[in-house]
Amino acid sequence: xxxxxxxxxxxxxxxxxxxxxxxxxxxxxxxxxxxxxxxxxxxxxxxxxxxxxxxxxxxxxxxxxxxxxxxxxxxxxxxxxxxxxxxxxxxxxxxxxxxxxxxxxxxxxxxxxxxxxxxxxxxxxxxxxxxxxxxxxxxxxxxxxxxxxxxxxxxxxxxxxxxxxxxxxxxxxxxxxxxxxxxxxxxxxxxxxxxxxxxxxxxxxxxxxxxxxxxxxxxxxxxxxxxxxxxxxxxxxxxxxxxxxxxxxxxxxxxxxxxxxxxxxxxxxxxxxxxxxxxxxxxxxxxxxxxxxxxx
Numbered sequence: 001x002x003x004x005x006x007x008x009x010x011x012x013x014x015x016x017x018x019x020x021x022x023x024x025x026x027x028x029x030x031x032x033x034x035x036x037x038x039x040x041x042x043x044x045x046x047x048x049x050x051x052x053x054x055x056x057x058x059x060x061x062x063x064x065x066x067x068x069x070x071x072x073x074x075x076x077x078x079x080x081x082x083x084x085x086x087x088x089x090x091x092x093x094x095x096x097x098x099x100x101x102x103x104x105x106x107x108x109x110x111x112x113x114x115x116x117x118x119x120x121x122x123x124x125x126x127x128x129x130x131x132x133x134x135x136x137x138x139x140x141x142x143x144x145x146x147x148x149x150x151x152x153x154x155x156x157x158x159x160x161x162x163x164x165x166x167x168x169x170x171x172x173x174x175x176x177x178x179x180x181x182x183x184x185x186x187x188x189x190x191x192x193x194x195x196x197x198x199x200x201x202x203x204x205x206x207x208x209x210x211x212x213x214x215x216x217x218x219x220x221x222x223x224x225x226x227x228x229x230x231x232x233x234x235x236x237x238x239x240x241x242x243x244x245x246x247x248x249x250x251x252x253x254x255x256x257x258x259x260x261x262x263x264x265x266x267x268x269x270x271x272x273x274x275x276x277x278x279x280x281x282x283x284x285x286x287x288x289x290x291x292x293x294x295x296x
Contacts (some may be wrong), residue, residue, distance in 0.1 A: 011040055075102070136221070
């Protein structure tokens, strides 16, 4: 027997409850077994207990189903490309300071991420990595909350960073609120971003980028051609700006550790894909100063 004996005792109690037509009790016992990570299957000889996979494997990102309905205002959405220990640390820090919905898309086998799964934390392993842009769009699509926080696993909470962000988004003055961002540098022909601190900005970075889901979708979302994250969040920010959205940078109780997506990515791939992303920004947006925030 692979399952613990106490679960078989629950299974036998469930059989007895069903025989007595006490279906409410039978369902309660089934749920207790499920909460322990097992599924009870009725067979001719009685029942079997099958261990459930807490991390769900998805062959095609388009088949990723919507998350269950939620009473929460925001879903924290994280793309994990390896370095699972950092992701677990990040997610546990979120749980320590918030009860938000959490969804993780992992692009490498992720059985070790099962430790973070609970009733409002969902983990999916993508058998084929479609790239950062498509992953981010999928997270926007499946979220069942009005706001979505795209967050990097290098970021950890040191306090409640959710409540002030949701409070701002609910005012509808801003389509996105984040922790790090800045103003496009016009003087160098849009080739850099200057961090001016808290206030209205042109771009927000995906270390911690909370968006109004409807506004994000209406703007076209993230560019699916962005297979790498770097500069893809800048392009998305400018899409929001072009759709008449306003962006707010806030000081929040967050810390950033080693950003593996940059420092531990093969240099030629990183630089090539970053340039491709930024070239699209320059081609589409450079010179459209009317969409930019007031300079400060």
